Amino acid sequence: MALVPTRIQLNRPLPPLTYLAPEGLPEGVRVRVRLRTTAAMGLAMGPDPAPPAARLRPIEGILDPFPLLPPKLRELHRFAARYYGCLEAHLLPLSLPQALLPHWEAEEDGQPLSFHRDREAWDVLAERGEVWHRDPAILPTLLHRAALRGVGLTEVRLTGAPHPPRVTPAQAKVLLALEDAGGALMEPELLEAAGVGMSVLGTLEKRGLVVRMKRVDLLAQRREAGADRTVTLNEEQRAALEAVALGTFGVHLLQGVTGSGKTEVYLALAERALAANRRVLWLVPEIGLTGRLLSRLEARFPGRVAVGHAGLNAGEKHGDVTRLLFNGASLFVGVRNAVLAPLRDIGLIVVDEEHEGSYKSEEHPRIHARDLAIKRAQIEDCPIVLGSATPSLESWQAAQEGRYRLLRLRQRPAGITLPKVEIVDLRDVYREARRKVILAPPLMQALGETLTRGEQALLLLNRRGYENFWMCRACGKALGCPHCAISLTYHRGDFRLRCHLCGHETAPPEACPDCGAEHLRGVGEGTEQVEEHLRQLFPSARILRLDRDTTRRRGSLEAGLLAAEAGQVDILVGTQMLAKGHTFPRLTLVGVLNADQGLKVADFRASERTFQLLTQVAGRAGRAELAGRVILQTYSPDHPAITFALAQDFEGFAASELPFREGLGYPPFTALSLYRAEADTPRQAHEALEAFRQRLSVPGLRVLGPLEAGVPRVRDRWRMHLLLKGGRGALSEVLRRHPLDPGGSVSLDRDPLQFG
Structure with a gap:
């Protein structure tokens, strides 16, 4: 050899x-x-x-x-x-799952x-x-398992070995049943057809006449399909449908107000692609959006849907990927990593809520699923539809320049109007109450009225835990994580101070570790405190909190959302996971407790993210026949992200924000590469990036740094950043001329979304 x-x-x-x-x-x-x-x-x-x-x-x-x-x-x-x-x-x-072996x-x-x-x-x-x-x-048995352990369905196949001179009548029945079926049958069907027991199969297997194997490709998730709702598309939806030409590459940005029926357009396009014997790749940003969508897809396309997300166990991932490799599923729906699913002959790609940051991986490899989906559509020579009520400014600018085709949905279905949005200035509330309050009087009153009518309310606070941090009133120091440069969050239910970066936790001390004073006090509120406050105010209300702390168990998020959709919850409390794509028929009131919270981050996308979050969560109200109402509590009522969200005016926000981006040289007018260094000391991290900077030899770049990261220490490692601005070609040339050692202290984040 x-x-x-x-x-x-x-x-x-x-x-x-x-x-x-x-x-x-x-x-x-x-x-x-x-x-x-x-x-x-x-x-x-x-x-x-x-x-x-x-x-x-x-x-x-x-x-x-x-x-x-x-x-x-x-x-x-x-x-x-x-x-x-x-x-x-x-x-x-x-x-490919590592356990998937031919x-x-x-x-x-x-x-x-x-x-x-x-x-x-x-x-x-x-x-x-x-x-x-x-x-x-x-090769029908290529990905079957020879061992019979684990999940799957067992198939019995003839080996092709010559029959011995003598077989028992029971064995003959098995062999004849297999021959009649073309040489293979599922084990339960074979036993029923031949009318024999397992011992007969065991004897035939020992004699080498049959072989039993696991068919993992039949392990589809068991999902209950709901009734397929027949929806007549309105004029705008039909125009969007006709604008997408199957069989050729093109990027289409479907921008429509929340509740305008973007999903119906996706479904109609998928139906056309499947009718042309092509396959569909459908991306969603969050695992919580897959459950309800899957029931609709199964109803419309029974038996043709596979799914992929981090909530599946190993057997389910193995089974659905095998289905794809054997062309056993025509439509694959999943979250970020699904963009690399082994699906052949794709005729349509859908990226729902294309603006969502969860499409960008913050772990190596740091891919962006939306951008890779566009490249995959180009390779497959098929159309791709990017949908959102609040598109990313990168996609919006591409549509304005004609690189993407813009499709618009400006109307909700007949009889359903956009919710009424109101502002509550927390500065005025503080002056009147002479203290900080969680729920301002207008929101309190609206909650009571909503519950009296038997309708639902949703309260959004994008911070989990009970109190944001603990601080000593004597020396002014906050209790911080010993491994990360952030404060610890207090979780009252567990009686723990917890780091949301590394997971370190400790019991709250009785005295300040720095000065010894017994003047420790919590500052700020999280979803856990809001839930407790609501239970005191409305003891008979059914309250459900959904955040990362309450949805750790598999299926808990989907179960909570289904309960809310079924009307079994009166008040939903949660973080931004509640703002994305969910439909609650009886939800008429949405309250945002601290609307300007995201504006306090040192990030050029802070305004864009705040506008998107507020617009998306406001769209949860009044999605059925009931009128919706949204109340935004804020200390910055005049900020453009707040005022344009108040008016549900995406185009106005984009026209206001884009000139600032262009003047500062940020996306979408330039591209970014963020080089990160981690080391045991700040000096080592700085020196690694400085050495890299000195080697740079590509013209047309603007280099910022090395500078401390927004959170300079995580898990006892010090972090520094070097930011490169320039055209995509120049940034790719940097990567070609100066490739990074995969095991080195410097790593690359191309097109970064997070700078913390």
């Missing part, structure tokens, strides 16, 4: 390594290698043109007979690796794949892979 030096990428903070692998091994197959003393999965990337002089280890095994990812998805992986400065192996787990004994025309492997006929296997990607049915 000829072994040649081969580059292997690992999903580790390491550069590509060189191992000995069989000559002709296709690029893109997964292999098993030995990394020091542990086994690791790697990605073969072809022969190494300049192998090191050191003694090389051979790989330990070849896991895939051919690349499992569809060719167009592999092209997207290559683009994303170049653009975001990572390795393709770092992206691979976002497309079955080498899978047969095509009676010949197992292992036969070609043992002959080192990699060219033959590569050809089989190309044919399999066109028609997965040629």
